[in-house]
Amino acid sequence: MGTHLLQTHRVSKRFKRQTVVDEVSLAVREGTVYGLLGPNGAGKTTLLKMIAGLLHPTGGKILYDGKPWNRKSLEQIGSLIEAPALYGNLTARENLKVHTMMLGLPEGRIEEVLETVDLAHTGKKRASQFSLGMKQRLGIAIALLKHPRLLILDEPTNGLDPIGIQDLRQLIRSFPAQGITVLLSSHALNEVEQIVDDIGIISGGKLRYQNRLDERVDLESLFIEVVRETSGEASAR
Template structure:
């Protein structure tokens, strides 16, 4: 896979405060990367540095295999803060200004408005747009010059549920077109739904970088229920497959420490006299994995 971004030992200090601390990771072409972490974890500062908005204290990065310059930055579209357009101008007029700045033909405007679902509202003034529509217009502006990489900082922040869904679907659509996407978010659910890779940050330090599916070594868990719950618990405690067994509401949650299929477990329990009325195998959610990672690195 071609690397579009390589970050090496990136550090940013503001006086005695270290906002980003020795961060290194790479971004491969065609994937959706999430910078995930609580507010204040260094996500926006990291984006600011790789876009040449902030000067690093230490470290380096490369765009497309070379040191960042004007040519490489022209291949990147970015929305770092809230969408900023002229409120009394229409969407089309605002994008014409962006097109002039980026030196792209006006013919691109309708194409991008169609992509973000705003072509029917192109003659409406920016001030008449909802927050979600404003965000989609900003994405249209960032895409006017057909960048190879799109960077989004908290793209669903402050949106209502419908707006969140629209932005999520738009991100997926843009990714399917081959654009590499880097987005910063503190929303675990959103990262899980749109990203293929994740970089976890906490207080400026990187805790994990890689595919979401490999975030930790969890084998998942079983949700189980039987008529005789105590007999079920006793049988599970005799087996070597579980790291923990806990009662949750009406079912038992058994976390796995090694692989075993639901069919095999059902057979073993049946042979021990346990007849299950409920058996579901689940993978641990990104939320559980994320909080476990955060707790381990206190």
């Protein structure tokens, strides 16, 4: 642990005249859970989409495992960004079978990931009948199919009830022991504090803070201080 599986160097994304991500340099250590924190509209999802290959950076570069990111890197990157894309009329197994066929993976992998996310018992129940937490876990199962070394999760506990949050928290915390590094975004500070090893705080498109999580530091106070400094900068301009 300690080597960086993922790094971004001054990565930016502009849409016409608006800069959404502004020269962000992340450093995600292998074998950890990295929490990317920030208020809504801070640029978290846009940054994750660039790492997942869904958007092209306007500037900067992304390094995966010490080498420049390319499409082949995606073979080792799984992601669940925004709502999972599920076929509501299919069961969990059938949803996963569709993806194994598209990815050319063995069907035996289906049972493995269902066990991992605790959905092996769902039988013939259709995905449209799943709770929000079950849908999130099925989305994670799809992301796990190709044995990723890096798993990207965007606001994974958003909208879940307390039991769903606890289940997902335990699942995410188990991944580093399985050789999976996790990069997750969130604005739920209490949840993040119980899951992550390292944190980065993004506000106004810029990375304002990055460090290992220190148990002696109150995360909520740190977050508010960093974000308010950003608001103060914007007001002063």
